[in-house]
Amino acid sequence: MSTTPSQATPSQATPSQATPSQASPSHASLPLDTVLDRAAAAGVRARAVPPAERARLLTAVADALDAAAGTLVPVAHRESHLPEARLTGELARTTFQCRLFAERLASGALDDVRVDHADPDWPMGARPDIRRTTVPLGPVLVFAASNFPFAFSVAGGDTVSALAAGCPVVVKAHPGHPELSRLTASVASAALDDAGAPAHLLQLIEGEREGADAVQDHRVKAVGFTGSTRGGRYLFQLAADRPDPIPFYGELGSTNPVVVTPAGWAERGTDIATGFAASFTLGSGQFCTQPGVVFVPDVDAFVGALPPLTAGRCSTTASPGPTPTDSTSSPPTAACARPGASAAARACRTSRSCAPPPTPCARTRPSSPRRSSALPRSSSSTAALTRSRRSSPGSAAP
CATH class of the missing domain: 3.40.605.10 (Aldehyde Dehydrogenase; Chain A, domain 1)
Structure with a gap:
């Protein structure tokens, strides 16, 4: 047509x-x-x-x-x-x-x-x-x-x-x-x-x-x-x-890795976790600046500091909504960055119905990030x- x-x-x-x-x-x-x-x-x-x-x-x-x-x-x-x-x-x-x-x-x-x-x-x-x-x-x-x-x-x-x-x-x-x-x-x-x-x-x-x-x-x-x-x-x-x-x-x-230093985590760990979640879910998780993997000094503390997330919504984002899908998207996959990091392993999960919770895992998203310039x-x-x-x-x- x-x-x-x-x-x-x-x-x-x-x-x-x-x-x-x-x-x-x-x-x-x-x-x-x-x-x-x-x-x-x-x-x-x-x-x-x-x-x-x-x-x-x-x-x-x-x-x-x-x-x-x-x-x-x-x-x-x-x-x-x-x-x-x-x-x-x-x-x-x-x-x-x-x-x-x-x-x-x-x-x-x-x-x-x-x-x-x-x-x-x-x-x-x-x-x-x-x-x-x-x-x-x-x-x-x-x-x-x-x-x-x-x-x-x-x-x-x-x-x-x-x-x-x-x-x-x-x-x-x-x-x-x-x-x-x-x-x-x-x-x-x-x-x-x-x-x-x-x-x-x-x-x-x-x-x-x-x-x-x-x-x-x-x-x-x-x-x-x-x-x-x-x-x-x-x-x-x-x-x-x-x-x-x-x-x-x-x-x-792109992956957009984020590295959190021990000094940074000690000084403002809660703010970092909240900001990470907001960036991850911005625009239903479809912005090119979305972080794909995060390296943190304390995995359990980081997971515990993440704000609540529900389907299609994060408490830190003002623009919830269904995630647009790409007709050529690959199935979501995930692999934990550290073997034995049980908290990260439990948190590392994906869903097509909403942006998944941000986790300290290396993962590929259902849709690739896009430009924002x-x-x-x-x-x-x-x-x-x-x-x-x-x-x-x-x-x-x-």
């Missing part, structure tokens, strides 16, 4: 007035081949769009998403069960990312032009005139994450960085929030169309098979992924095994989505 800009026309309701049924029409299924043909054609046109114009397009997307907040946030709440206050803040972060890239584009901060003039007296031998810049790679396939339905989804940082680089984007929607994905794609695509962007600059596909097939298609030139280690490794291998291997930009999780794909990532082009001596500067 695919959403394309042609399905969101100016004759439809404006983003601020749209309802899910208006902004998300029937979404007639398009073959993947058609979507990728459109993306390839958009890539040719997008390459000629200057940075200042890309900045204007990103600003238009940000404005449209902000205007549609009253429609988008309730849909996100219904599908993700995350609190509306959290989702409102996340949408603001998402549009901030759009505007931040737009500002960098407009200022020239994302340009990567280097000129080495000819020098016949260069000590290593006469140097020719060498000039280097970057050009867009082409269509980028972005896999949306489950736990941030705005900031790491259809219009998230991966999508914005690719658009800033001059690349069309095909987003593989996450099954955890399909209606929101379609609605966001409709709003963003309509904004791009109204702003005069190349047709089909942003498209949406759904389904694991479609995503895997797209990774292997010659028209896709790069992949962005945030999700489980198992799913990411699988997609990375598909990208690497192509006859023409392509870049795979993936965040597949305001600019997940920084200016360097924009350059990463382009390839170098050198001009021969005597050619015009780019």
Whole structure:
């Protein structure tokens, strides 16, 4: 199933007035081949769009998403069960990312032009005139994450960085929030169309098979992924095994170890345990800063100092809710860090229904942690989505 800009026309309701049924029409299924043909054609046109114009397009997307907040946030709440206050803040972060890239584009901060003039007296031998810049790679396939339905989804940082680089984007929607994905794609695509962007600059596909097939298609030139280690490794291998291997930009999780010194434990042990539990359960345990293993001087004392936890809730967190799941998550596993640490062994347990109690155990979580920076794909990532082009001596500067 695919959403394309042609399905969101100016004759439809404006983003601020749209309802899910208006902004998300029937979404007639398009073959993947058609979507990728459109993306390839958009890539040719997008390459000629200057940075200042890309900045204007990103600003238009940000404005449209902000205007549609009253429609988008309730849909996100219904599908993700995350609190509306959290989702409102996340949408603001998402549009901030759009505007931040737009500002960098407009200022020239994302340009990567280097000129080495000819020098016949260069000590290593006469140097020719060498000039280097970057050009867009082409269509980028972005896999949306489950736990941030705005900031790491259809219009998230991966999508914005690719658009800033001059690349069309095909987003593989996450099954955890399909209606929101379609609605966001409709709003963003309509904004791009109204702003005069190349047709089909942003498209949406759904389904694991479609995503895997797209990774292997010659028209896709790069992949962005945030999700489980198992799913990411699988997609990375598909990208690497192509006859023409392509870049795979993936965040597949991290451990975030915490080390508590004896002096620190003696001075503020209770505060450390409480803070650890709050960090572990923040955002239903879905933040990238979530600690995965803790080393403590006294295991029994640490376990005893942890605050009470119930299903989906910690007494130290203000945003309880069901844990969003990743469609490619691995089964939870656990292994105690110290053999014979009976208290830790008893406490080391996991549950898919809520964030498990933090314990001094080495463990893997049902879903991998995610990024939390305001600019997940920084200016360097924009350059990463382009390839170098050198001009021969005597050619015009780019």
